[in-house]
Amino acid sequence: MTAVLDAPPIAAPAARRVRRSWLRRSVAAGWLVFVVAHLALSGRWWLWSVVDIIPPLLFLVVPAVLLTAALPMGAWAARLRGVRSRRPAVGLWQVRLLAVAALLLSHGLVGINPxxxxxxxxxxxxxxxxxxxxxxxxxxxxxxxxxxxxxxxxxxxxxxxxxxxxxxxxxxxxxxxxxxxxxxxxxxxxxxxxxxxxxxxxxxxxxxxxxxxxxxxxxxxxxxxxxxxxxxxxxxxxxxxxxxxxxxxxxxxxxxxxxxxxxxxxxxxxxxxxxxxxxxxxxxxxxxxxxxxxxxxxxxxxxxxxxxxxxxxxxxxxxxxxxxxxxxxxxxxxxxxxxxxxxxxxxxxxxxxxxxxxxxxxxxxxxxxxxxxxxxxxxxxx
The missing domain is CATH 3.60.10.10 (Endonuclease/exonuclease/phosphatase)
Structure with missing residues (x-):
């Protein structure tokens, strides 16, 4: 008789990866929209004066955090352990693209003196x-x-x-x-x-x-x-x-x-x-x-x-x-x-x-x- 073993559940981890990827993309897209809106509205709409008080350094910190979150850390950790990951990093390149675009658009807003x-x-x-x-x-x-x-x-x-x-x-x-x-x-x-x-x-x-x-x-x-x-x-x-x-x-x-x-x-x-x-x-x-x-x-x-x-x-x-x-x-x-x-x-x-x-x-x-x-x-x- 051939023994039948229960297959390990894979749906839940996959769903979590999809949710995390969706969240990262949403945050990155939202920040890019915010940067575009800021460039269009700052100094032109009175209500945006409330937004103008945020520390300029945020325009550097937020994209940097997004880029860090978009690094395929799981795959790198697997390689360090000598294990080749078969699971591609879901949506990470979109997050990187959105974060870089936001950083480039806001380069004059960060208050940095290079x-x-x-x-x-x-x-x-x-x-x-x-x-x-x-x-x-x-x-x-x-x-x-x-x-x-x-x-x-x-x-x-x-x-x-x-x-x-x-x-x-x-x-x-x-x-x-x-x-x-x-x-x-x-x-x-x-x-x-x-x-x-x-x-x-x-x-x-x-x-x-x-x-x-x-x-x-x-x-x-x-x-x-x-x-x-x-x-x-x-x-x-x-x-x-x-x-x-x-x-x-x-x-x-x-x-x-x-x-x-x-x-x-x-x-x-x-x-x-x-x-x-x-x-x-x-x-x-x-x-x-x-x-x-x-x-x-x-x-x-x-x-x-x-x-x-x-x-x-x-x-x-x-x-x-x-x-x-x-x-x-x-x-x-x-x-x-x-x-x-x-x-x-x-x-x-x-x-x-x-x-x-x-x-x-x-x-x-x-x-x-x-x-x-x-x-x-x-x-x-x-």
Missing amino acids: AALWPGAAPAGPPDLRVVSWNVEFWTQTDDPEHFYSYLRGFDADVYLLQEYLHTEDGPVEIDDLSRVRSEFPGYQVIVAGELLTLSRLPVVGGGRLDAGDRLAATGLAVPADIAFRPYHVVKSLRTDVRVGDRVLSFYNTHQPVHLDTRISPLTGAFYDVPREQFGRRQVHLELLRDDLAGNPNPVLVAGDFNATATSGEVAVLKSRLRDATPAMDSVYPSSWAFRGLPLWRLDWVFTSPELVVTRYLLRDQEGMSDHRAQEVTLRLG
């Missing part, structure tokens, strides 16, 4: 200018003024572009500390517009504040004339033209409005009222800045707190018109702002026209006085 991995030779000759840009976070309101001014003087910069020259008490409050500023920086000219303060020891020959009041009113976002510290709301960029030798350079000190109010729960409708209105205001202020740049024949440097990361379409527009100074950094993943101790975001930027060569770009420790690191750049006139 130039730090292959530093080039520094331009010959000494730098012509040193510039510092810093969001000081409520100008000595909670800091020791001696420490604050000593920190600023330590840069010995030719031009300072400082944001948040104000205090806060349930809203922005105008201050007057100009007598102290002038005594701490003798020989510098002081220019103030709203919360923006620019110091220059180079001769100032022109410029002015970019007042968006009329444009805001035209779009239905008018700021009442009697509101406390109205210039804070209508002036988000300050242009200062200085003379260097026989040339004139324009420095733009900017602080763009925030997208969100993190004190409000995203489960309430009030949370979404903020990005809807702030998106409109940001568009007006940034359009005004771009228009002034387009009509400016001078070499320019634009620096400040943009409240936008490398993922933002607004930053991409500026990168398309000006040079991003990031390649002059020695940091692979530069970060200027941290949330709950995680330094995953860069909100502060420096852009220049081609006539200016950035020889060095540092994000300096703020010594506990601000939630933003200070930007220090040295320039040569090309």
Whole structure:
């Protein structure tokens, strides 16, 4: 009599492999769709402002995880044991293809500075200018003024572009500390517009504040004339033209409005009222800045707190018109702002026209006085 043995079950393991393959493909396809949507909607749709706050590093980490999950680890492990696997890796190549496509599309969103991995030779000759840009976070309101001014003087910069020259008490409050500023920086000219303060020891020959009041009113976002510290709301960029030798350079000190109010729960409708209105205001202020740049024949440097990361379409527009100074950094993943101790975001930027060569770009420790690191750049006139 021939013994009949029960065959081992094979359906269940096969089904699990199919389900895992389907899940991997679905996640990879979903991420690719998200990347395409981000490229299409960032800077164009107010609701996408909520998405813009994600750490840029996710655009590198997610495809990397997907590629790792798509490696045929089972087959490799079998080969290491000397066993030849007869089961092909189901759907892994589709996952790899989708992950690589997402990575290629989002290469400009990840916030990585590849130039730090292959530093080039520094331009010959000494730098012509040193510039510092810093969001000081409520100008000595909670800091020791001696420490604050000593920190600023330590840069010995030719031009300072400082944001948040104000205090806060349930809203922005105008201050007057100009007598102290002038005594701490003798020989510098002081220019103030709203919360923006620019110091220059180079001769100032022109410029002015970019007042968006009329444009805001035209779009239905008018700021009442009697509101406390109205210039804070209508002036988000300050242009200062200085003379260097026989040339004139324009420095733009900017602080763009925030997208969100993190004190409000995203489960309430009030949370979404903020990005809807702030998106409109940001568009007006940034359009005004771009228009002034387009009509400016001078070499320019634009620096400040943009409240936008490398993922933002607004930053991409500026990168398309000006040079991003990031390649002059020695940091692979530069970060200027941290949330709950995680330094995953860069909100502060420096852009220049081609006539200016950035020889060095540092994000300096703020010594506990601000939630933003200070930007220090040295320039040569090309």
